[in-house]
Ligand SMILES: Cc1cc2nc3c(=O)[nH]c(=O)nc-3n(C[C@H](O)[C@H](O)[C@H](O)COP(=O)(O)OP(=O)(O)OC[C@H]3O[C@@H](n4cnc5c(N)ncnc54)[C@H](O)[C@@H]3O)c2cc1C
Ligand code: FES
């Protein structure tokens with residue numbers, strides 16, 4: 001059994017690297033990524049699971065890191081936009097499709113799209129793409145371009 | 158940021174979890190079972206709850222099962238809505254899970270969390286109530302397996318320190334004709350104005366609802382009204398609406414009058430589809 005009380009040091013596997021971080025059990029994964037590991041791609045938005053700006057990947061699936069404790073990530077594989085190293089097909093596709101304006105939502109969308117590709121290596125049906133993308137909001141409303149980026153991602157690989 | 162500290166426990170067994178709960182309770186300290194955490198984290202962040210400890214039950218093997226066993230489908234309480242959908246084992250439940258929150262949240266929200274949460278819709282209860290599911294609970298007084306309907310009325314009626322371990326669904330429900338529809342006020346992803354789940358058993362429709370009242374429910378009286386083959390759709394729907402167990406729910410998403418309008422239209426559509434063999 002695990003019991004954490006007060007400040008504790010936990011081991012996290014983030015972007016292929018092992019990290020040791022000192023956290024309170026009530027610290028959110030989002031805050032620990034940003035403030036302790038300096039990984040600021042995941043963004044705070046609504047903080048209650050609606051906007052998706054904080055989306056990361058956990059064991060290959062998208063997760064909103066504002067609704068997860070850092071201590072819960074122990075033993076799991078965390079991936080953030082920094083871990084894509086600028087080389088993921090979705091990153092080039094976003095540039096080619098002009099799929100961002102202010103960019104605040106972009107990291108979240110990149111992770112949800114990358115997870116979509118991880119779980120569905122071949123282009124899934126439109127309704128599946130729509131279902132996954134609906135988890136994130138873009139206040140600049142670049143939804144058509146984002147949709148195009150997903151198609152480009154699949155066509156380019 | 159959660160502006161206070163709590164103790165985090167991650168037990169490996171049901172007994173450990175219940176022991177932690179009892180020990181803290183005997184000291185007058187508030188503990189909560191923690192599954193997907195989406196509701197607990199938000200409530201802690203906004204200050205609506207301030208537990209002394211959270212007991213993360215995701216490491217307990219019995220709570221994570223998702224398999225067919227002995228003519229029943231077992232779904233562990235910490236299975237996420239997405240795991241349940243991806244398993245494709247229970248088509249009606251798959252439809253219900255696919256309409257709760259959004260896909261990314263479905264990768265965290267658990268079956269137990271949805272049934273026990275404070276948000277009133279608890280939409281996973283609908284397929285379970287229709288399928289005569291049983292539920293296994295564990296707490297300081299031990300384990301019990303009971304029909305879900307005996308412990309779920311309006312919300313889960315748990316004894317202090319009790320947690321959901323899993324639900325068991327009889328196999329007939331996994332292949333039965335079924336129907337699910339969720340109507341929202343604006344966006345597709347939203348709380349329901351009205352959610353209706355239906356399943357066919359012995360040539361009769363069973364129906365359960367969320368959104369139309371302040372709690373989810375299955376009503377056998379309403380089912381009888383809706384199954385009267387000799388009456389018109391209009392008459393059946395009117396009669397069913399008169400049998401709602403409480404006044405229609407109203408909030409900023411929809412007035413009572415509007416919800417009732419949507420409810421009646423939805424039921425009528427359902428009966429038509431049923432009649433035309435579309436279900
Ligand atoms: C963005 C968003 C949209 C949503 N939309 C919908 C919707 O459309 N329809 C709908 O029905 N719901 C909706 N919900 C509500 C959601 O299903 C609940 O908040 C649910 O409680 C979250 O599950 P969880 O596993 O994260 O729960 P937690 O936050 O882990 O727990 C919630 C509560 O359940 C208790 N609990 C959890 N598991 C158990 C168990 N096994 N035994 C006993 N007690 C337990 C906890 O102690 C706590 O009190 C939405 C939530 C979010 C964040
Ligand atoms: S900040 Fe996490 S969903 Fe909005």
Ligand code: FES
Pocket residue numbers: 099100101102103104105106137138139140141142
């Ligand atoms: S690009 Fe500005 S919010 Fe999406």
